[in-house]
Amino acid sequence: MSEHVVVVGADAAGMSAAHQMLRTAGRTGRELAVTVLEQGIHTSYSACGIPYWMAGDVDSADELVARTAEQHRDAGIDLRFGARVAGVDLTAREVALEGGERVGFDQLVVATGAHPIVPGWALGADGELPAGVRPVKTLDDGQWWIDRFAEAGPGAHVVVVGGGYIGLEVAEAALRRGHGVTLVTRSRVMSSLEPELSERVALALCDAGVEVVLDADVTGLVVGPDGAVTGVRWDGGARDCDLLVLALGVVPATEFLDGCELSRGEKGALRPDPHGRVAEGVWAAGDCCAVYRRLAADSVFRPLGTHANKMGRALGDSLAGGSLAFEGVLETAITRFAAGGQHVEVARTGLSREDAVAAGYDPVAVVTEGSTASGYMDEADPVAIWVMADRSSRRLLGVQVVGGRGAGKRIDTAAAVLWMEGTVDDLAWMDLSYSPPFSTTWEVLGVAARRTAERM
């Protein structure tokens, strides 16, 4: 008799899990009937692509959809749209849908993702966002912003609140659409970078014509008589604007589990094991989960599409009798800011200095200036690399990169060393590729590691 698997959420994690469990079941002989409940009407889309769609790089939302509903159904998945889960009864093994329907399950997979953060100061007395204010999270948000950008026209001024990855990418999109842009952030631009590198990103934004407001706690919006936003206020300042983007991050969408006895971590995130197990017959993957942080041996909330894909795949395989595991993260991340004549690539992996100290390491860190190619080549762009290692063990702990074309993806080499628990000397001396259009004779990542090694 086949087992009924109910997957809640039809994005990266849920659909990866659904497809992988069917593939693995084909090998292990497990009989699975898979139902996916999706509250909206979209599946498997690239949320990370939305800022590029807003910028005009991507023609339509369809391009952001990796697999259509038909493709999922053809694979044997019972995909139901408009099915919003209100609660779960783990004893009765049922999910309750809004509207009253109950769906029984043998195995439950939670892949509900995350909600954008909407702070109190953004809401009107009616509890609603004023016209011209919205986060950027879903395809519907993306379409809404494209329409607003078009309506407002090139002269309009856009305030982006939040200086992280999405904030940076939305600032790029708005600038490339011809808007004036102000970026307001509570601390630094890209605060997941060390201050020395964060500053370089902020300077690139300024050089591109973005007004950058650092260390600003937003206190409220100014709303016109028609109910539309006309400005924003922060401690010590204010700015008129036509549109305001909330780019303040996300929280796990797990509130429908509040009645269940399931262990939850930071911000309510679920904490699955490497195979995706949360409890007997309950599994979870993707942005509703915390992830294991290898270097600190703890669990943190780091929602990211690539983790969601891998977690879904490991979960699906394990649920169907396989053994694939998601062995955690290094906090590797990359983005760029390319507008207003600037092109700066930003990437990080491993711990921050602060986190390294908290995890008991004795960090030594150095910033090295170098070049992405041999100095005599047109391809040569400046790059700054921060390398941190532990003084006694010499273990590599973290690397951050800010630079021109070709700088960013170098982070993967550092990530590989971190993954393998290598030392700063490994990174300094390993056989990395050299040819004038691609690197200096001694690859800059190796030079940066060597310089840190020399301080230890």
Added chain:
Amino acid sequence: MSEHVVVVGADAAGMSAAHQMLRTAGRTGRELAVTVLEQGIHTSYSACGIPYWMAGDVDSADELVARTAEQHRDAGIDLRFGARVAGVDLTAREVALEGGERVGFDQLVVATGAHPIVPGWALGADGELPAGVRPVKTLDDGQWWIDRFAEAGPGAHVVVVGGGYIGLEVAEAALRRGHGVTLVTRSRVMSSLEPELSERVALALCDAGVEVVLDADVTGLVVGPDGAVTGVRWDGGARDCDLLVLALGVVPATEFLDGCELSRGEKGALRPDPHGRVAEGVWAAGDCCAVYRRLAADSVFRPLGTHANKMGRALGDSLAGGSLAFEGVLETAITRFAAGGQHVEVARTGLSREDAVAAGYDPVAVVTEGSTASGYMDEADPVAIWVMADRSSRRLLGVQVVGGRGAGKRIDTAAAVLWMEGTVDDLAWMDLSYSPPFSTTWEVLGVAARRTAERM
């Protein structure tokens, strides 16, 4: 009393060694007097940059010189030009210069580099190369070719004999200078790649308008009444031409050591230990040396500027009482072909399938097609990745990449895994960076590793 160190050869290895030994001596208190004997008049130049100078990317030879003679002398190095070493007497601790002078040493550093291969078929009855025929190795060669390209003019036809890195780069240079180009190779184009990937490079050359002749053993040149080359013949074919570039690789420049009792390896290469020691008081680094190949645990001749730099540095440090070591190579290499509307990046690391079998591994290899960025981005270029691993240990053994912009430098991530002796599963699941302009959700290198892992 200070020790006299004589360094023979003033390029990457020799000058890295000279500078590092002085730096380290400052720390260890060793008193060193350093003399560098250089047969020519150039130091520390980028031989790898010569094809890009020929192509017009680099304005003058000066740009290829990393440090001038003055800079070396300012660091306290006695740099002598035009000092050609004829022989070495290890018992008397002297080098003999051409012209008769003898220079005593306490420590001898051999950093003489390599000679280009000039096959018998290229030489006339007088033992000289016909006009219009020359290798590409030194700055003088580069200037000579720039002059010949200019004289011959855009309509001229250039034959490049040799399908390796230099052959590919010179074909690019000649094509970008407006010449017709034929590339003749004994086996495949880029024969250090597996056939599946080599073929992609050959197709890009063809698409760019290069005539590619594979599996051709050149048998002789055709020379006009004025003594200049007018054509080339190979088994089964021939080609008229105005110029012919010899790009057949190099051999270690160690013939002046023939009278010495020093262990030599492949092609006469010296075999220093990781600190650069060859014998008591004799050291060597750079293109005159074989290198330790980590994955096969053997010694091979792989002349490359980046190895020369590292070997020189380890040698210099060790000679002066330090402990830096050059721990061998993975055979990582990268180049590109960018001309005639094509841009293809080519990179490799680790063993070939043939070498893996010879080293006792049981290799499984798969070629995966993917993309350098998310499919909906303009940055998305096709890439093909070959991943090989050992069946029983799952150890990663080799990775090769051929693809568009951004493809090539991905090889460093694979190199890091090889350096750390990781498995194909490590590469598949490690936390590599993702953002739409930089990768697919699951980085293509990880996907390629996963697909190989699934065949094991």
